[in-house]
Amino acid sequence: MKQETILAHETHEDEEKKKKKKKKEKKKRLTIGQVESLERVFQEGIKLEPDKKMKLSKELGLEPRQIAIWFQNRRARWKVNQLKHHFDVIMKENQKLHQEVMNLKAMMRDQTSIRKQISAGYAESSAMIYYQQNVIADQGNCSFTVQDYYNMVPMLQPYPAAFSNNYL
Known part of the structure; x- marks a missing residue:
């Protein structure tokens, strides 16, 4: 009886292999x-x-x-x-x-x-830049002119007359 089940199982496995092989052949x-x-x-x-x-x-x-x-x-x-x-x-x-x-x-x-x-x-x-100081005695202001090669920029800054006279 055991032998029959083993043979039946082997037969079933063989059939599955054949089906898989046929599927592969169909592609x-x-x-x-x-x-x-x-x-x-x-x-x-x-x-x-x-x-x-x-x-x-x-x-x-x-x-x-x-x-x-x-x-x-x-x-x-x-x-x-x-x-x-x-x-x-x-x-x-x-x-x-x-x-x-x-x-x-x-x-x-x-x-x-x-x-x-x-x-x-x-x-x-x-x-080349030079400073020129001009003292305006009456007003007590000191004016600077900054001049470089290209530009001339006057700057006026108020200083007390007494302060600017000290530097004269």
Whole structure:
């Protein structure tokens, strides 16, 4: 009796293996014509309506589930291609911006260098600046004129007459 149950169990396992093998054999590759038809429909729209899926199923001799899975896989490939394209565009823009930043940094260095040269030149030309003091005795004010190479700026500051006379 034990032997019969063991044989029955082995027979059942063999049948399951055969069924799995048949299922694997049933999965066939799509023909070139089927793929071309599916691609044309995909180009019209990446989503497939149930009515259109049934129509395609009859036209191509495929199961509706096969068509649904093909569209799902095709959308995944399409999305990957879209992401690659967007990545390339973003990388090119990033390179342009990076180059622009480098150019701006170089310009800033040049301007800083020019400013240093100007301020050094201005310090040298500061010897050209002179002060002229005029005392107006009646008003007790002292006027200064600051003159550099380019500008002349008069400055009037009130000082008591006694204070300004001390320096005369």
